[in-house]
Amino acid sequence: MLLEKIIELATDTDKPLSVLLRNCVVLGHELKNDSLKTWANQELNGYTDPQKVPEYRVLYAGATGIFNAAMRFRA
Numbered sequence: 001m002l003l004e005k006i007i008e009l010a011t012d013t014d015k016p017l018s019v020l021l022r023n024c025v026v027l028g029h030e031l032k033n034d035s036l037k038t039w040a041n042q043e044l045n046g047y048t049d050p051q052k053v054p055e056y057r058v059l060y061a062g063a064t065g066i067f068n069a070a071m072r073f074r075a
Contacts, residue, residue, distance in 0.1 A: 002027050018044060 006027060009020040021040045028037030047053045 002030065 002023060006020060006023045009015050009023060021044045024040035025037055025044070028034070028040060042048075047057070
């Protein structure tokens with residue numbers, strides 16, 4: 001059964017996550033569940049609308065650096 005395969009893939013560290021997500025797309029088709037299909041496809045291919053990216057995909061990071069104002073560039 002497809003659902004059992006998905007559960008097995010979720011715990012198998014040797015298989016790539018993309019295999020699990022493709023199976024979720026298939027399950028979404030079989031169940032006629034558009035939200036599952038959309039979610040799995042977006043996880044596979046990226047989110048086209050930045051406003052709809054789930055919180056678990058958002059990373060806030062500060063930018064730091066060392067800036068030396070005494071540097072001179074020659075043309």
